[in-house]
Amino acid sequence: EAMSLLLKYEWKGNIRELENTIQRAVLLSTSEVILPKNLYLETTDEDLQKFDSFRVGISVKEMEKTLIFKTLKEVHGNRTKAAKILGISMRTLRNKLREYREEDHSGSFVVGKNSQSE
Secondary structure (H helix, E strand, O other): OHHHHHHHOOOOOOHHHHHHHHHHHHHHOOOOOOOHHHOOOOOOHHHHHOOOOOOOOOOHHHHHHHHHHHHHHHOOOOHHHHHHHHOOOHHHHHHHHHHHHHHHHHOOOOOOHHHHOO
């Protein structure tokens, strides 16, 4: 079923878009079989609901921090997987986490209490 979706999908990018989609599906799959839900090829109402926690008025910096922590929670703290899912290098992820720790200690940047625990 997933293969059928991959073949039918109109790839607007180049082969790298397909490659990235497959790599992301492998990382997100909880089994040895890639399911259509792991491909994220179309924006559905369900996909849009995932962004409900990003309210209007939240800064990009706050959204980035929330997204990083939610991704880390989803992959049970595995920084390598989180970096791959987020499309950033391990170095960037480490730097962001260090930045957040420093900001939290200085009190200059705090995301809502739900985001800090995730």
